[in-house]
Amino acid sequence: MSVALPFIAFLLVGAFAAYHRLRLAVWVAITAVVLAACWLFGANQAATLVAALLLAAIALPLLLPFVRKPLVTTPLLKFFRKVLPPLSQTERIALETGSVGFEGELFTGDPDWNKLLSYPKPQLTEEEQAFLDGPVETLCRMVDDWQINHVHADLPPELWQFIKDNRFFGMIIPKEYGGLGFSALAHHKVIQKLASISSVVSSTVGVPNSLGPGELLMHYGTPEQKDYYLPRLAAGEEVPCFGLTGPFAGSDATSIPDFGIVCKGEWNGANVLGLRLTFNKRYITLAPVASLIGLAFRMYDPDGLIGDKRDIGITLALLPRDTDGVEIGRRHFPLNSPFQNGPIRGKDVFIPLSQLIGGVEKAGLGWNMLNECLAVGRSITLPSTASGGAKFAAVVVGAYARIRKQFGLSIGRFEGVEEALARIGGKAYATSALSQATAAAVDRGDVPSVPSAIAKYHCTEMGREVASDFMDVVGGKGIILGPRNIGGRAWQASPIAITVEGANIMTRSLLIFGQGAILCHPWVMKEMKAAQNPDFAQAVEEFDENLFGHIGFAISNAVRSLWFGITGAKIGAAPGDDYTRRYFRKLDRYSANLALMADVSMLLLGGKLKFKESLSGRLGDVLSHIYMTSAMLKRYHDDGAPQAEQPLLAWAFHDSVHKIEVALSAALRNFPIRPVGWLMWALVFPWGRRAVPPGDRLSHRVAALLMSPNEARERLAQGVFLTPCANNPGGRIDSYLARAIAAEPVERKFQKALKTSDIEALDFASQLDEGVREGWITADERQQLEELREMTLDAITVDDFDPHELRSAGFYDLPQHRRQPREAA
Known part of the structure; x- marks a missing residue:
């Protein structure tokens, strides 16, 4: 034992220092003191001397900069420059335009939960609440979703007018321009409530307030553009749309073939410098009714009329609908959900340079501008739509399952139905917390690139799953369409949200972890910037500081992962109350696991990691569910830790934790370098995978909450349209x-x-x-x-x-040649 004691002491002190993230010099000092004690109190002196020499061999080169930098840092910098993955323009701009909020803490392996809990509780102003209780409630009462979907295939004129008169299109536009100047939270609440009665109405209101001319003008427009267009957009005098996606460029917007050539032309009777545009866009929401078109295209200046650069890059412009050469195509018909959507085309369309959003100074910066606005828009519209639908489904299906009886018993009493009810309730709770958290991040001034991708992907996926379970429970009441239907349209529309603003497969496999691992990691972005510094001497200085911080960070997370795995994350300080403290400890464990997996994956796979989409998707799931459970805990404590909500919180939390461990185990079992995967398994799951999905007793409690009046059910129902009127x-x-x-x-x-x-x-x-x-x-x-x-x-x-009432008269009354697709005609 006396022989092993110095080495055991050496390892234990190292593990203690790594767990608590002590500086290298502190670790060396403590280890030296412990080894001296071993020497004095009877440990084998030869073994103690070997341990001391080992300590010196590690410490001296690392503590002495004149030794460390030439012998360690410089070779590693050269290696890092070789393996640094090349970034496309799309990826580079996405990384440069995002900001990092609390999600950055989740990559540290030791999140500061007090920072999360100290954020102010999201709250509406009196004016915003009055708008929800007044115009939004009135609009919901006016909505007849059957008439919109089946009879008109559009909003009736009185709804369009009400929306314009009450400035629904100007919620995000500042008051000085005639808008409502609402917060992101109010924007979220409005879309959530509208979505609970009609996805067509919510998308019609949502699009002008997310990615579109209004938001782009607010951030980047010239004073003249703001003064002219923003009041018109706020008042509904202009209906906006934005043309980004085309037949040959979907997710990779930087490859769009649409182009504009700098030239001179006629505009309002004068010969001016401008652009001749050729474009072909599709899937453009509000295009068929838009009067103002925002357009993304690649700008070229072959004759050098505005500078020396020929390929200027992605640029954004405004086109009035009546501009010569602009063609608004016929309508698309997205899955029997007739929100206004269609193609836009133009050939040799001339506009002056004054129509560029932000003027000539912003030429070529369109993708940067879009990325910032995409992050904000994606944080609100789609997550809020999913949240509204899920919350509505939860309370309605609970009531239906209690009222509807089979075999003399409420169908909600059958265990199979209970399982579906629990999934609906738990996911409604999760989507509500997640969508509110991203809106709150926007209000704090963040540009939440990673959280917006997480919220978009997981809210819409859970919304689709809720719609499926809802249909299973209500049966014929869901599949028979008509004014009395309560689920069919939501079921039909659910894939639309999965597809738009970045397809979910791409969002999961490329964006969430691919962007998060670099943007949110405390060291990687700094190392990349240091490695790209053309001044090699300065690069060595910067890389040295960040590299050894990163090494200590990685060792700490390896130790923390093992410790949390061995103890089941049941030991250690954590915030929260007696109920939630254990939850925060679990998240500490998974944060350490994520940080460790991210470091090992990036170190060993390098540039190949971006092509390992299955691995990236699984690690993205881990990040997403840690963020999602953080949002749930934040909401729970913001609401005063109501005991009545604990079954909902517990179900959603355990569902996420189980999915975290499934994702981690799949990533480790399929890790491209198998021996590394085995070693990592020992650190992450020393006793094997332990998390299980929510059990039957918990599911029973959640189902019971949905099927009877109570505080938790009422809180879950807040913010959706439940007024018992003829159209609802x-x-x-x-x-x-x-x-x-x-x-x-x-x-x-x-x-x-x-x-x-x-x-x-x-x-x-x-x-x-x-x-x-x-x-x-x-x-x-x-x-x-x-x-x-x-x-x-x-x-x-x-x-x-x-x-005859079900006949789609508009199509079959057309001449035969008009029924063909445009290309065939």
């Missing part, structure tokens, strides 16, 4: 819940008496008559059962139509 069958079903529950004891009493009686009445009304005569029920109870029957009938009734 889901709201009516929700309003029946309390009365249906109150009638259940009477119903059970009546059914029990009916089964044991010998009365011959077969119809319900006659049976009630007999019940009153026989004294089974009172007259008041009879009225209660009649009301229950009416509510149940409204909840389960579906629509039917005469055949």
